[in-house]
Amino acid sequence: MITNAVLVSVVVMVIVCLLRINVLFAIIIATLTAGMAAGMGITETASTMISGMGGQSNTALSYVLLGIFAVMIGMSGITTILVNKMLTVFKGKKLFLVLTIAGIACLSQNVIPVHIAFIPILIPPLLSLFDQLKLDRRAVASALTFGLKAPYLMIPAGFGLIFQGIIRDEMIANKMPVTLNQVTTAMLIPGAGMIVGLFIAIFISYRKDRVSTPAKKIEMPEIEVAASLSEKIEDVKWGVQHWLTIVAILAALVTQILTESLVLGALAGIAVLFLTKVVKMSEGDRVIQEGITMMGMIAFVMLIASGYATVLKETGAVNELVEQTTEIIGTSPLVVSFVMLLVGLIITMGIGSSFGTIPILAALYVPICAAAGLSPLATAALIGTAGALGDAGSPASDSTLGPTAGLNADGKHHHIWETCVPTFIHYNIPLFIFGMIAAVVL
Template sequence: MLTNAVIISVIVMVALSLLRVNVLFAIIIAALTAGLVSGMNFSDSVSLMISGMGGQANTALSYILLGIFAVMIGLSGITQLLVNKMLKVFSGKKTALALSIAGIACLSQNVIPVHIAFIPILIPPLLGLFDRLKLDRRAVATALTFGLKAPYILIPAGFGLIFKGIIQDEMVSNNMSITLNEVNLAMLIPGAGMIVGLFIAIFISYRKERVSKPAGQQEFAELDMAEGITDEPSPAAWKTGHTFTVIAIVAALVVQLTSESLVLGALTGIIILFITKVVKFHDGDKVVQEGIGMMGMIAFVMLVASGYATVLKETGSVTELVEKTTGVVGNSPMLLAFFMLLLGLIITMGIGSSFGTIPILAALYVPLCAAAGLSPLATAALIGTAGALGDAGSPASDSTLGPTSGLNADGRHHHIWDTCVPTFLHYNIPLFIFGLIAAFVL
């Protein structure tokens, strides 16, 4: 089992990432490793990876356009008003600020289901405020990842309704009857683990003062000047351009929700800002370059991650891994639950998508849980938790790439050590423990 392509390639990806090899290179090398271990040659491995990259083409284009839209919103000046307001409200209140960001992130999954689209708009203008308050950016990263993950685990609305609907549909299709309400109930205990992880991160782990890069008073002054931050909120009048910017944001949201397309939503906002001359047409090259600079990396990582997932699926290594594990474990409910969650962690760390992992896990886990005598509620909890495990902490997941795209806008936040490692520790460990508890009590 230790020679399985999934295990070896995930170990390679994680090891390279921890050694600060760029995540793009780490994923490419991991994909090639998976292909070679499964018996393919370099040429076939590369071809399979490239063929699978199109699976995230829409997402990648969406992120690029959202980056351009975020830059245009910044040029409108409205973000300076926001920062000045937040400086006044949260002065000396680091914990309240971090919890507020977690709350805003939660809204992005259900009430206003824009997922990570809000991050490049909200977070970069606040970086100066974080450093002024000496708020550890790792606390902000864990707050953002909580808001991107916990709602789909706990709340049956927006992305949570989709996630739980997938669990129900896949369980039913594999001959285990369960209702959507029962799936909601089953995920409450694992979801409680996410809340515990958030509180540990904010109130214990990252409570101390920390600036991402040591800075003297002169550097702070330069940063404040660049961000429009002063010790006292500077007076700024509301202008017509700000009104048009709000209209553009609302229009982009409405179009996205009605068309279910981030591309169309972002294009709508961009067009409105150009037509209303909030941003001049001759600044088009500037905003495109800065937008790609902000979100281009995450877009390419998502493309390569899609290719990596295709390699893992097409080689049959995922199915082989599960079959070998269950052959060793047998029908012991305790051992079965433990290894099911461990496999979910490994698979999702590689694929980077909890939603995309559920169909793979359900087809293999439902018969095993039934044979071990586990209830439908316990089975749902195990499948949902196994799918969610690894989403936090995976270098290829948008739950980590999204927070990094905002927090690293000034080049002072490391994707692996400042986002992936903290979110892995604070969410995967509680999810694993609470997932086991759910399997035993339900």
């Protein structure tokens, strides 16, 4: 089992990332390692990776367009007004500010399902405020990742409805009947673990003052934000262009909800800002360049991560890892729960998507849980937790890439050491523990 392609490649990826090698190179190295460990050969592995990159093409284009939209919103001046307001409201209230950011992030998953789209709009203008408050950006990264994960684990609305619906459907497909309400009930205990992790991060780990300085080696490219965001904040009066910007944001939101497409949503917002001349067409080259600079790195990482996931699936290493594991663990509910969560952590760390991991895990875990005498609720909790484990802390996950894109807008935040490591510690450990508890008590 120690030579399994998934296990070997994930270990290689983690080590390479911790050595501060760019995450894009880290995933490529992990992909080639997985292919060669499975006997595919370097040429076949590269071809499989490239062919699999299309699996995230829609997501990559969405992120680039959202970056362009965020730059245009910044140029309108509305973010300057927001920052001035927050400077007044949150002066000397670091913890309240971080909790507010966590709350806004939670809304992005269920009430207003825009996922990470709000981060490049909200966070870069607030970086100067963070520095004034001497706020540890690792606390903000933890708050953002919490908001991007916890709601879909616990609340059956928006992305949560999709996530819990996948668990229900896959369990039924594997002949273990379960209802959506049962899945929601089962996921409340693991979700509570994330709340504990958030409080530990904010009130204990990263409560002290910390001044962020440019890193010697910047993991994500420094973002050249719009002039209205980078210049000294001045008083800006509310005007017509700000109302039109609100209209553009609403247009993007409504279009996304109606079409279920982030691409069309972002295009709608961009079109409104251009047509109403909030941003002039002559500024088109500038906003595209800055938008790609802001979100292009995430887009390419997601493409490479998709290729990595394809290689792992083609090698059959995921199924092999689970099968080899089940031969060892027997049918003890406690041992089964521990090992299944550990395997889920390894798989999701590599693939970087909790949603994409669920179908893989459900097909293999349902028979094991049934043999161990675990109830449908306990099985749902294990599958959901195993899928979510690793998403926080994975270098290839949008739950970590999104926060880094915003917090590193001035080049003072490191993707691995200041986003991935803190979120891995504060969320994967509680998820693991509370997932075990759920398997025992449900």
